[in-house]
Amino acid sequence: MEVTSPRSEAGETLLERGSAVAKTVADKLLTGRLTAEDSSQLSQALVTLRSATNYLEGTARFEEAHEALDYAGRVQRVAFRGNCALHESNGTYSQQC
Numbered sequence: 001m002e003v004t005s006p007r008s009e010a011g012e013t014l015l016e017r018g019s020a021v022a023k024t025v026a027d028k029l030l031t032g033r034l035t036a037e038d039s040s041q042l043s044q045a046l047v048t049l050r051s052a053t054n055y056l057e058g059t060a061r062f063e064e065a066h067e068a069l070d071y072a073g074r075v076q077r078v079a080f081r082g083n084c085a086l087h088e089s090n091g092t093y094s095q096q097c
Contacts, residue, residue, distance in 0.1 A: 006057050008055065008059050008061070008076060010051075010055050011051075011052050011054075011055025011056035011059070011061070011065065012056070012061060013070060014048050014049070014051050014052035015049065015052040015053060015056065015061065015064065015065045017027070017046040017048055017094045018048035018049035018068060018069075018072065019048070019049070019068045019071075019072075021041055021042060021048075021072075022042065022045050022049070022068065022072035022075055025041065025079060026043075026066075026075045029075065029078065029079045034040075034079060037075055038079070039076075039080045039083060041078070042075060042076050044078070045072050046069070046072050046076065047063065047082035049068050049069040050069060052065045052068070053065045053066055053068075053069055053073065061092055064077075
């Protein structure tokens with residue numbers, strides 16, 4: 001039996017909350033119902049999921065949190081391409097949204 005701590009419980013709550021928003025926005029993208037508000041909600045979900053990965057580091061759910069963060073980032077890049085820019089630093093390029 002895995003022992004849970006208040007820290008891991010908080011991480012699980014953040015994971016569920018952020019994942020739900022990312023899924024909702026992805027569903028709206030697929031059905032053509034995106035709104036301007038969805039961009040800000042998804043941006044907040046990315047912050048929430050990043051916090052979830054911090055709380056869940058070293059637990060069995062860390063990989064799930066990391067995958068959820070990656071998924072939300074992909075949704076952001078696809079759904080709100082205009083909010084993303086390609087940046088160069090020391091010869092390395094990265095897309096920032």
